[in-house]
Amino acid sequence: MNTLIKTIEVLGIIAFALTGFYKARKLRMDLIGVYALGMVTALGGGSLRDIILNRHPLFWVQHYEYAILLLALGIVASLVSQELFEKKKLVVFVLALDALGLGSFSASGASLANQLGCHPFISALLGVTTGVFGGVIRDVVCNEIPYVFQRTELYATCSFVGAWSYLLIFRAYGNDVLAAVSCIAITFILRMFALQYKIKLPI
Amino acid sequence: MNTLIKTIEVLGIIAFALTGFYKARKLRMDLIGVYALGMVTALGGGSLRDIILNRHPLFWVQHYEYAILLLALGIVASLVSQELFEKKKLVVFVLALDALGLGSFSASGASLANQLGCHPFISALLGVTTGVFGGVIRDVVCNEIPYVFQRTELYATCSFVGAWSYLLIFRAYGNDVLAAVSCIAITFILRMFALQYKIKLPI
Amino acid sequence: MNTLIKTIEVLGIIAFALTGFYKARKLRMDLIGVYALGMVTALGGGSLRDIILNRHPLFWVQHYEYAILLLALGIVASLVSQELFEKKKLVVFVLALDALGLGSFSASGASLANQLGCHPFISALLGVTTGVFGGVIRDVVCNEIPYVFQRTELYATCSFVGAWSYLLIFRAYGNDVLAAVSCIAITFILRMFALQYKIKLPI
8 A cells, every 4th residue: 555655656756747848848948947847846846845844854855766767757758759748648648647646745745744743724735735836836937827826627626625635534543544545536536527527616 | 012013913914915815816816826825925935034044833834823814814805806906995005014014024034033143134134035025926926027126115125124123122122022113113114105205226 | 275166156156146136137126126136046056955955054144244245246236337237248257257156056065965965866966956046046036937947058967067076076086175176167167168169958
């Protein structure tokens, strides 16, 4: 089960990085830009979580293999044609992986904040922060209004609901793995539904 | 007196948040965007202060009631009409509260840096950072050149003068509350004057 | 030799600040904007390095003379005519100083990360982060796609190569000063070559 969560986290990091690579290619950046944008998207939310919660070393400083993996992927992403990136099937696939990543980051943020004794509302917020801020930084660097703040299909909301489900299930059963799996599942399903049926917030 | 300072801080946080809500509504963001922009504006400067000075937990992680209060206000702000936000009287009122907030954040930044033994110039800078960076982050996220860096009515300058008044009065009398009140008063009066008479920096 | 490295660092900080002053003047900012943009460009990369590596107090909080020096320079930069800033000779001179600064920041980032036991790849990344992120923040604040991510003359690449040269020479000879000097020299020469011959990354 722990291996499952770890696998989902890695898939999520890759999906986040791909969205960064995609934007960078679209803006005609070189390998440095592609790699940098992939890195901030994939690792930005977790870094902010670690800095806010004073956890050192930051997760990617400790797990240096993430940075190396993303460099390898970034080189590949710089070599393939831009059209490949925009293939409908790939987009759907990346959106699904991205939803998994959102769920796993939300769980990790809520879990770590909760362990450090934060109030549940703050823990839920840190789940959302971990899940969405990589993308926020990506969009800000690209000079765009962050996607996640716009009136579009539910994204941060899925993360928020998922983070609360983590906190409630952890409180009820005291089982971190069960809570994380349910957070990932709920975030993922809610996000897929929102995309499929174009569900937006009423306000 | 301490209650007075606390009250002013809360009023300032609310005013800062309102400027974030306003921008978000103008950009037609949904509740997530409204809340997020209110949060970064209201809590961004203090967070940066705490991270620079290595103070943990961050003030809003500890005082979780701020985040909950802002969510409640953000929901209200998402429901009212955009016109209400632009009512002349409300704008003047928010500008006044914002000036109070600027003063109270400047005092808190200068005070905490001073307590930790920073050089007075650095303490004054941290007062300004605490006072203005929430707004800087808000503007950057909204894809605008930060208001506070533009050739417009004195803003950061009021904070800088206020922070120095805190440091000088604290050095002279050793009284934190007196120093904070004078910082708030000086920042507020200077900012109101600058707005009234359109005072700008000569260079 | 240590004095040489320190001198180069100060020259680099000044060069970084000048690029911030220049952008601020171009955007018609007032003294606050000029100073703020100079500060984030000159001190942003080192601050990020210190925050990521949990080094407190931040280098500019401790060495308060940097902030005061930059204020003095910022006032001068606000008073001179915009044309002076764009003089061909000055531009070339600032580009050369900037390359020295890039080298010295790369060395400091790689050195400090290495001392704290980071993996060499992470240490090299932190060298690059220290060298380039001040400029990234400057460009983001100015609402521009960061220069360093664009398909233009090698910049971050020089820093990356320089940081690796630091790490390899330090590993071989155990001499911090020798490693730093070689990092600065290699970064500088590579950057000058890239500018002269318009060398860009192939992908």
